[in-house]
Amino acid sequence: MNTLRVKFAVLLVVAIVAVVGLLTVLLFYLLGPPKRAERALDGVAMQVETTLQLTSKGLGGVTLRDEPASGRVYRRTTKKLREELKTRGLDLPVTVSRAKRHAPLIVSIPIDDKGWLWMPTSGMPPSGPPWKALFRWLTVIALGAAVIAVFVSNRMVRPLALLEKAVASVGPDGLMPELPERGSAEVRATAKALNSLSARLKRAMESRMRLVAAAGHDMRTPITRMRLRAEFVQDHDERDKWLEDLDELERIADSAIMLVREETGNAAPELLRLDELVGAIGTELKDQKLDITCKTLNPTTVRASRFKLNRALRNLIINAATHGVRARVSVEGDGTTARVIIEDDGPGIPGELIHQVFEPFFRADPARRQDIPGAGLGLTIAYEIVSRAGGRIAIANRPGGGLLQTVELPEAETEADS
Template sequence: MIISVVSVLTGVLVYLFDPPDERQAIAPLAEQIELLEKVMRVAPTLVDIQQKPAGGEIEPRLTGWLRDTLKSRGMPRDVVVSRKDDKPVLSIPVDRGWIITPIPDLPPQGGVFNLLLIWLAVIALGALAVALLFANRMVKPLVLLEKAIESVGPDALLPELVITGPAEVRVAAKALNSLSRRLKVAMEGRMRLVAAAGHDLRTPITRMRLRAEFVEDDEDRAMWLKDIDELDRIADSAILLVREESGKSSPESLRLDNLISELVDELRTLSYDVTLVRSDEAVVRANRTGLSRAFRNLLINAATHGNRARVSVRSELSEAVVVIEDDGPGIPPDMIGQVFEPFFRADRARTKHFEGAGLGLTIANEIVQRAQGTIKIENGPWRGLVQTVKLPAEPR
């Protein structure tokens, strides 16, 4: 915009003032020569006559133009334009020798058009420098925000930022630090609330279990105990979820293929239909207990809701990939994005047929994210679900 405005204004000024080009500037020199010759005829003592033309490098282009102009005016002269000490000098031949006179510099080759281009280039470079300076100041807070978001840890909290730099960056850093503190307080309050609720449920659940034991009707007693067991599992899962979100257990290097193989053998002894179809050697860094719990939840989910589970472990460049497939009915496409929400059920009518608190996938997702990995759940090409877990692999 700045360059466009300057270009238009410069063009208008050039049009109004109409500066001469090189050839147009020759005409005043021809008039000057004619005037000097008249002065020499009227008052020869006023004109300094030299025996030879001025030294220096001859300007053939200007000399030729000036001679042509004089010839067209009816007074041909073999004048010479030379440059001495970087200054133009005009030598005019007369009867007794040469008249030497300095002349002003003519417009540069190309005339005003080249000057205009140079002027616009200077304006463009100046405007670019100013624009980059202000753009850099405006972008710095955004860069700070981007780096802060990229450094968000598995606990979804922003790191404490150092308050240094320009005023804009300091203001942005203070705002992000304040936001981080408020988020931390809110998350800690939520975890305390869930943990307290799960813990406080233990006492009434225990009392309900004792009372249920005295119900005389066997069928009623079994139903009461089943509901109480489900309440107990919900309380345990809620407390476990809070522990995973706030846990600070140190990671360790472990063989993921061995861990999955052990889980498959364990679940098969518990009558789950789980099959290991591929097992590549893969080493990851994570907490063994937590990662084992996450994959146990995923495998049980596939074997329970999907009838059977097929699991494979693949090593791909810098990632270890675990794929769990089942033969179940899958999840409606409009609900697939809710699978990691607490207490999610794809089919509420079928909930009573399966045990569980509905927090297995939520806990598994929390554990995998804490290990810097991801879980993707999608419907298979024909039927069932495909659960894909990717974890950073350690170099061998």
């Protein structure tokens, strides 16, 4: 995982193990490696030789056994001891064994045909190369260092995780909740900077909304005066053109004010049946002579503002029925996500412009005359409403022609489901 927590932990583990390993190697160099069991067998062989000399002189007090000592036989050590005895002229089938884990090693020595002499010995290093012991030592150090590193890195990164969580909680309005300014100096400075940035962003957005609302409101007075003057134009065709342009200006002003209300409004959400809402919108728009077909309306429940969601879906369906000739609407859900799918048979939108459809006053063909009523803010308003409800809108060209609009909202759990 490419996270700061993992990087801290790995850095600490590598640092601790590297320091301990270097110190261990340095001690090996200065003091020499521990003696291997095979190198310490010359002393044991000397003891065996001395014991044989004593028993050959008939010294009493020596107890012989009928068989070698029981327990685990150290075959490699036994072999090395026999080779060491051969160098001293003694060809004896001695064995080195241990009865229990912490018991002393027993050297079993055959005494002619009289039996076996058990000679305990201690101080022998463990068999095998010293690097095995070094590896075990470093393994223990690495495990201990890993535990310490994980604990320390979690403590160090915890304030940054809180910052990450706070930044991830940015709402659809683009604002971030205030962050607690605690922790290390760097974390406090970062939290303070983010809080300042969030406050400035909020003020800038509110200023923009006030400006748009004021402009839309102030446009109504000159529009009304111009409408009164247009009534006195003698040429009927010219008067109709003036009134048509004034109607479009009034729609733009009203849409701008409506967009501000959507971005600043805070209507309480409620449980509502999405299929019933879409069916009611379809019936209402059919009465307005729009070509709309409700295909499949599966029962789905969402949590949103009824008034706002009604406006967003109306905008999308009207957009399909006017610009796309006819609209086909369906509602479906999978228990997690509710979807409203709107298809039309229009010309679609050029691929290089489709990512701009939610921008205010967007026109697929800016040069064309506005012969369909609208201010170019319908998709923008719908996008704001759906985003604030926790959903998303996707618009794409259909393979067979036309446009495909998909609205996704979190499906709510009803009382019957709980």
